[in-house]
Amino acid sequence: MNNRIVTISREFGSGGRTIGKKLADRLGIPCYDSEIIQRLADKSGFDEQYVKNAGEYASGGFFSTLANRTFGPTNEDYLWRIQYGIIESIAKEGPCVIVGRCADYILRDKADLLRAFIHADITFRAERIVKVYGEREDSPEQRLRDKDRKRAAYHRYYTDMKWGHAQNYDICLDSGRLGIGRCVEILASLY
Amino acid sequence: MNNRIVTISREFGSGGRTIGKKLADRLGIPCYDSEIIQRLADKSGFDEQYVKNAGEYASGGFFSTLANRTFGPTNEDYLWRIQYGIIESIAKEGPCVIVGRCADYILRDKADLLRAFIHADITFRAERIVKVYGEREDSPEQRLRDKDRKRAAYHRYYTDMKWGHAQNYDICLDSGRLGIGRCVEILASLY
Secondary structure, three states, rough: OOOOEEEEEEEEOOHHHHHHHHHHHHHOOOOEEEHHHHHHHHHHHHOHHHHHHOOOOOOOHHHHHHHHHHOOOOOOHHHHHHHHHHHHHHHHHEEEEEEOOOHHHOOOOOOOEEEEEEEEEEHHHHHHHHOOOOOOOHHHHHHHHHHHHHHHHHHHHHHHOOOOOOHHEEEEEHHHHHHHHHHHHHHHHOO | OOEEEEEEEEOOOHHHHHHHHHHHHHHOOOOEEHHHHHHHHHHHOOOOOHHHHHHHOOOOOOOHHHHHHHHHHOOHHHHHHHHHHHHHHHHHHOOOEOOOOOHHHHHHOOEEEEEEEEEOHHHHHHHHHHHOOOOOOOHHHHHHHHHHHHHHHHHHHHOOOOOEEHHOOOEEEEEHHHOOOHHHHHHHHHH
């Protein structure tokens, strides 16, 4: 298998983004993460912060907008189509790592993919979001559960893939148990 | 992490058992698979073939026996308790690889574990069961789906774990995409 593109899906706080960046550095190829958000904001005209959430999470209004689809596509649908196109064009530019954004699904038939999923238990992730992102919530665990739930709902709606099911990925790694460095090593060895 | 025991859960036909045996050979430690069935048959007095299925799959009568639990424990419950004890005692004997039998769940608090899940797409598995096991069914795919369903139901009932959810394992590998040899290498590197 000649894995030209690595997609990394991840649980919030698991270090998937860090793993993606370190992996790309190691392999000497670009890592797309915030760059996608930037392109998406530019192309759609929406605010960057809005795009960041709406392109990956089911928002509070997501389910009510589902019911409103008889009135035509929603903002989420519009963003999804633009995101789809951006990821397809990134994949054509050459080998890279793409973090999140349903890239595994979008590129499923088009690229030579290694599809990774990074997860960790809630204690590891809660400690990490407090330490790395300086999260100040009373309950980082509650925030993680909420993020997981919304990300899973978004994935399910647009991709019909069950997020976090091993069968959807070539490799799934527990970054809390194995360590971020070891995860990078394993993925690099598969490239 | 000092992984003294490796547990391998696997989809039927994915090569998980082969990976377990090759891994154990590589590490110079025992691999428990059919040995567990043998011990279970000896201890329970049940036939080996019965034990092989009843200790890992929900049988045709499994769900009707669930309804009959008001009449006391079933044969499956009895086997589960013996299996639990056998796996605990194997873990005390020293480092090893254990294939299947819910060992990941049984040892979750007791041993220094590396919990692996091996899966592959249905085409890879169907070809493999015909080639390796000489399966002669008209539809090996249908047989695989049936096996998957019964194994998932058994796991869910006795362990309350969702079988095949990445979050339940330290590492999940697609043996069809990565190859059996590469799976062995990755697991050996983590030991």
